[in-house]
Amino acid sequence: MSQTEIIELKDQLNEWAGSQISIQKEENGDLDQINIQLDKATFEQRDAQDDYLGDHILLIHGKAYSMESEKPVKLPTVLYEIPIDGIEGIQLDSDLVTFKTQRGTYAINKMG
Incomplete structure (x- = not known):
């Protein structure tokens, strides 16, 4: 894990501040x-x-909604933690960020 890559990832996400994003996580076959x-x-x-949280955490601050049902459900927390120990394969595009960690595979998409 490169400190420069982590800064670029954080900076990319901060460019999206004020926008709605979607975070997809696949871990052990669960999406x-x-x-x-x-x-x-x-x-x-x-x-x-x-061991679950790890030593390096990417924190996403905002108003969160779960999409597990047909209607969005507002969640009680406004802080989403992504353990990034062992992060690799960071891909940064204008509306999509993808990467793998020791825990799973993530795709963060800027929506509109």
Whole structure:
């Protein structure tokens, strides 16, 4: 994982601030999707207390909505954490960001 790549990823997401984004995560054959009205993206390094979170976290701040049912469901949190330990294959496009981590594969799409 390159610090420069992480900064570029965070900067790309921050260019989308004010827009709605869709985050798709595939982990162990399970696909989850969430939509967020993006406020900002930040990066945090910490000493993880468990293996699930990891030491390097990409934090997505905003108003979140789950798309598991036909109607969007507002979630009680406005902070989405993506553990980015072992991040690789970062692809940055104007409306799409994709990458893999030790935990799963992510696609973040700017919607409109």
